[in-house]
Amino acid sequence: MKRTLHDLVRPNVQALQPYSCARDEYSGKAARVFLDANESPYNAPLNRYPDPLQQEVKAELSRVKGIRPDCIFLGNGSDEAIDLVLRIFCVPGTDNVVAPDPTYGMYSVCAAVNDVEYRRVPLRMPDFALRAEDLLAVCNRRTKALFLCSPNNPTGNLLERDEMLRLVETFDGMVVVDEAYGDFSGAPSWLREIPTHPNLIVLQTFSKAWASAGARLGIAMAVPEVVDYFNKVKYPYNVNTLTQQHALEMLRRRFDVERWVRRTLDEREKVVRAVRQLPFYVCDYPTDANFFLVKMEGATRIYDYLVREGIIVRNRSTVRLCDDCLRITIGLPNENNELLAALRRYQ
Numbered sequence: 001m002k003r004t005l006h007d008l009v010r011p012n013v014q015a016l017q018p019y020s021c022a023r024d025e026y027s028g029k030a031a032r033v034f035l036d037a038n039e040s041p042y043n044a045p046l047n048r049y050p051d052p053l054q055q056e057v058k059a060e061l062s063r064v065k066g067i068r069p070d071c072i073f074l075g076n077g078s079d080e081a082i083d084l085v086l087r088i089f090c091v092p093g094t095d096n097v098v099a100p101d102p103t104y105g106m107y108s109v110c111a112a113v114n115d116v117e118y119r120r121v122p123l124r125m126p127d128f129a130l131r132a133e134d135l136l137a138v139c140n141r142r143t144k145a146l147f148l149c150s151p152n153n154p155t156g157n158l159l160e161r162d163e164m165l166r167l168v169e170t171f172d173g174m175v176v177v178d179e180a181y182g183d184f185s186g187a188p189s190w191l192r193e194i195p196t197h198p199n200l201i202v203l204q205t206f207s208k209a210w211a212s213a214g215a216r217l218g219i220a221m222a223v224p225e226v227v228d229y230f231n232k233v234k235y236p237y238n239v240n241t242l243t244q245q246h247a248l249e250m251l252r253r254r255f256d257v258e259r260w261v262r263r264t265l266d267e268r269e270k271v272v273r274a275v276r277q278l279p280f281y282v283c284d285y286p287t288d289a290n291f292f293l294v295k296m297e298g299a300t301r302i303y304d305y306l307v308r309e310g311i312i313v314r315n316r317s318t319v320r321l322c323d324d325c326l327r328i329t330i331g332l333p334n335e336n337n338e339l340l341a342a343l344r345r346y347q
């Protein structure tokens, strides 16, 4: 028998009476004089607290993404949403979460901070393939959530849709699909599956294709019952006014974003092709993101050399299944050319 949302949420969160801030108690537009929140009357507009539920941003996102506003949660980066999943669903010291390995490091860090056991399941080589059965084999009654990052970081590949679907449909708990790099892949988003799969939480972010990592804005999308728990547990004013304004600006500029994505993908093909010609190149892995993982003889020495040249890539050599691998992010054409020129000079 499948567990309900009620069975999955921590009892203390279930019982939680959330903090009610001034803007929760009155949020209408009709008022002219606000003397309810101990704000300063000076220094508009930042004297005012932000909209705690970011309704303008959600209305616009709802139009752009084709999903209801009450299915959207906004956070201080997707990292906030990842932490909230652990805090909402996992009893510290008792419950566990499961994720493929290697993957994004914040899942295990947030699990550790929350004293939640983190179970790693190696992806299948040679190309980091997901097998649903491998993950299901380590799940038990205390497994509250799976984290699936697709396209995956640091490997770059989309996880197999059929295997993911099997997990969403058979795992008896929440399935978090992290689409931080989704805008770079041609694959359809898992957003469409939310209405029929109430255990699905889809994460997206303004940090990558939307070119706004400094603004800290992450998106979690799920059925309204799940979003309600996120809203109950989050800090009241978790997304500041400047970030909300910036998000609206970027949503207006979304055709710039599309152009940047196309340029990045063109550059990625150029860089990957050039890297394949290097004498110390071993192999690269299929990528659907704005970076790629490449295996090179003596990756750490190459990494150190690049640092001396003032070029920083990510050394992933110590990550399981990634020995001698560098993760290279695609930059501007001249930055990519500098990297390639430095690599060609390397002995």
Ligand SMILES: *Cc1c(COP(=O)(O)O)cnc(C)c1O
Residues within 6 Å of the ligand: 076, 077, 078, 079, 080, 104, 149, 153, 178, 180, 204, 205, 206, 207, 208, 213, 216, 217, 218
């Ligand atoms: C970069 C990245 C994020 C983004 O995190 P933010 O907190 O939104 O900046 C989320 N997930 C993965 C897998 C990432 O690589």
